Amino acid sequence: MMKRAVWQGLVSGAAGVAVMTLGEKLEQRFTGRPDSHVPARVLQRLTGMDERPGRQPVAVNWAMHFGQGIVLGCLRSVMAHAGLRGPWASAKFAVVRLTNDQILENATGVGAPPSTWPRRELMVDLVHKTVYAFVTGVVADALAARSGLGPGQQHTAVLPGRHPGVGPVPRKEAHSR
Numbered sequence: 778m779m780k781r782a783v784w785q786g787l788v789s790g791a792a793g794v795a796v797m798t799l800g801e802k803l804e805q806r807f808t809g810r811p812d813s814h815v816p817a818r819v820l821q822r823l824t825g826m827d828e829r830p831g832r833q834p835v836a837v838n839w840a841m842h843f844g845q846g847i848v849l850g851c852l853r854s855v856m857a858h859a860g861l862r863g864p865w866a867s868a869k870f871a872v873v874r875l876t877n878d879q880i881l882e883n884a885t886g887v888g889a890p891p892s893t894w895p896r897r898e899l900m901v902d903l904v905h906k907t908v909y910a911f912v913t914g915v916v917a918d919a920l921a922a923r924s925g926l927g928p929g930q931q932h933t934a935v936l937p938g939r940h941p942g943v944g945p946v947p948r949k950e951a952h953s954r
Contacts, residue, residue: 778924782854785920790850793913794843797905805903815887816841822885837930845881846909853913857921860929867914871907878906 779954804810817833820826820841853870856862861869875891882888891899928932931946 778858779855779935781924782858782921783851783878784844785857785917786849786851786854787847789854789913789917789920790847791843791908791954792916793853793911794846796912797799797909798842798894799847800908802904808901810901812838814838815882819881819885822887823881832929844944845877846913849877850913853910854917854921857914858924858927860927860933862914862918862921862927862930864911864914867879870914871910874906874910875903 805812814833817838818828820837821828821833828839852873853867856866856870879888879891883890891902894902928946932943935946936943
């Protein structure tokens, strides 16, 4: 399952970050908001690259922006393969995506906690990351569904919810893999 989840996650994450980026560029065209150079600065800090003031190299900025979105898609794919699918799973994943950004930005000293951001900037970021999470989720869920129900969904098929009398689904036999 994991090998499949990884390649499907890379595909899902790429779809999510592509749609998010298109949405960002469209929003910037209407609002006049400038490009963010935070992704480049984070990557420079994480890798020890030389830093410089002002505009950052587009290649470095996009490497972090796209790389982070693509790699995080693997987690959403693992969620889908485990049976965590649909809008609730994508909403949970949106929180993970935002948390990942904030850990990297704050740990490197490049960013500040969102509670200190101007409200408009915070809302724009939340909307774009939510778009990413839901697009990534739709693709991950569709790809995982090709493999059938995940273990969590199999458990739910026995009896939805948590119940003390319903144990785990049976393990798959080694020869049935």
